[in-house]
Amino acid sequence: MLKTIPVNTNNRTEMLDITAEIERVVQESNQKEGLCVIFVPHTTAAITINENADPDVLTDILQELETVIPFEDNYRHLEGNSAAHIKSSLIGSSISVIIEDGKLKLGTWQGIVFCEFDGPRTRDVWIKII
Amino acid sequence: MLKTIPVNTNNRTEMLDITAEIERVVQESNQKEGLCVIFVPHTTAAITINENADPDVLTDILQELETVIPFEDNYRHLEGNSAAHIKSSLIGSSISVIIEDGKLKLGTWQGIVFCEFDGPRTRDVWIKII
Amino acid sequence: MLKTIPVNTNNRTEMLDITAEIERVVQESNQKEGLCVIFVPHTTAAITINENADPDVLTDILQELETVIPFEDNYRHLEGNSAAHIKSSLIGSSISVIIEDGKLKLGTWQGIVFCEFDGPRTRDVWIKII
Numbered sequence: 001m002l003k004t005i006p007v008n009t010n011n012r013t014e015m016l017d018i019t020a021e022i023e024r025v026v027q028e029s030n031q032k033e034g035l036c037v038i039f040v041p042h043t044t045a046a047i048t049i050n051e052n053a054d055p056d057v058l059t060d061i062l063q064e065l066e067t068v069i070p071f072e073d074n075y076r077h078l079e080g081n082s083a084a085h086i087k088s089s090l091i092g093s094s095i096s097v098i099i100e101d102g103k104l105k106l107g108t109w110q111g112i113v114f115c116e117f118d119g120p121r122t123r124d125v126w127i128k129i130i
Numbered sequence: 131m132l133k134t135i136p137v138n139t140n141n142r143t144e145m146l147d148i149t150a151e152i153e154r155v156v157q158e159s160n161q162k163e164g165l166c167v168i169f170v171p172h173t174t175a176a177i178t179i180n181e182n183a184d185p186d187v188l189t190d191i192l193q194e195l196e197t198v199i200p201f202e203d204n205y206r207h208l209e210g211n212s213a214a215h216i217k218s219s220l221i222g223s224s225i226s227v228i229i230e231d232g233k234l235k236l237g238t239w240q241g242i243v244f245c246e247f248d249g250p251r252t253r254d255v256w257i258k259i260i
Numbered sequence: 261m262l263k264t265i266p267v268n269t270n271n272r273t274e275m276l277d278i279t280a281e282i283e284r285v286v287q288e289s290n291q292k293e294g295l296c297v298i299f300v301p302h303t304t305a306a307i308t309i310n311e312n313a314d315p316d317v318l319t320d321i322l323q324e325l326e327t328v329i330p331f332e333d334n335y336r337h338l339e340g341n342s343a344a345h346i347k348s349s350l351i352g353s354s355i356s357v358i359i360e361d362g363k364l365k366l367g368t369w370q371g372i373v374f375c376e377f378d379g380p381r382t383r384d385v386w387i388k389i390i
Contacts, residue, residue, distance in 0.1 A: 098256060184337055
């Protein structure tokens with residue numbers, strides 16, 4: 001089963017918890033156990049898992065990534081978004097989450113987080129259940 | 131099949147080769163071919179694959195990560211472990227390894243390495259065989 | 261089904277689009293839908309997904325990675341390639357791509373890119389279709 005979730009971002013860089021949307025797809029699939037592969041079909045965005053409790057964690061991640069990979073750093077790519085491409089490969093464009101008892105099996109503090117590195121944009125996330 | 135492996139860490143940051151423990155789970159599953167998904171249910175730890183021969187490689191990885199993502203860098207998250215959260219997303223919380231002939235299929239120098247970024251702690255690793 | 265693709269690199273660091281080679285393996289498998297797991301069995305190389313249009317993007321990624329993780333930085337590992345090991349764990353040694361209608365399902369600008377961090381060498385990429 002393959003499903004697409006739309007994600008709208010509002011800032012140049014942004015991290016959005018999309019765990020609930022993905023959980024809904026898993027429940028609608030009626031699959032009791034297996035693997036949920038979450039894939040971002042963009043080269044200036046990414047997907048990761050991190051803390052879903054204190055939003056300052058996601059702010060710190062975005063801020064430190066910008067410190068390490070500055071928006072401007074004598075890049076050759078003329079579109080001006082090379083930093084976003086680099087962050088996309090560092091964080092990665094897919095994750096795999098175990099499905100158990102018909103639900104995503106995540107740690108207590110884990111949420112699934114969409115990473116926008118060149119927004120604001122209208123984005124998609126693909127979900128494949130194995 | 132889903133299995134949990136406990137991992138005890140002894141330092142603030144640490145990389146532990148857990149290939150043998152995961153190999154044992156694969157063998158006990160009696161599955162001859164497929165995929166082994168290894169998932170870390172923590173937001174200040176990670177899982178990666180790297181050299182299993184010279185332990186200096188893992189020391190260099192930890193040290194350079196600390197240089198790039200310092201423990202203190204005006205983070206907002208009050209728990210004081212933002213660097214660990216950032217490293218967790220950079221390295222990633224899951225990997226997939228091919229199973230062939232009932233064993234993990236890894237390159238000659240590859241080991242599966244648990245990464246502690248906010249220890250010492252008692253951690254878990256989840257293993258799902260597909 | 262498990263297949264090996266050889267990759268020859270010509271420089272110390274290099275990013276090579278291998279989407280066409282992997283697409284061929286998927287088509288030869290005759291599998292209509294599922295998951296394609298691409299695995300690099302080396303500890304100084306990696307696999308990622310990024311832009312396949314402007315080659316300057318890949319040049320910028322390599323260059324910025326070298327700025328962040330310098331070749332020389334008082335590493336302990338005597339082989340002199342610690343930077344390559346670190347980049348390998350940051351980018352990652354496996355990716356998962358959805359298969360639909362017998363083809364890799366990628367975003368418009370996405371290509372599958374082999375990352376050499378300690379070349380030139382003769383490398384392998386393993387492909388498992390689930």
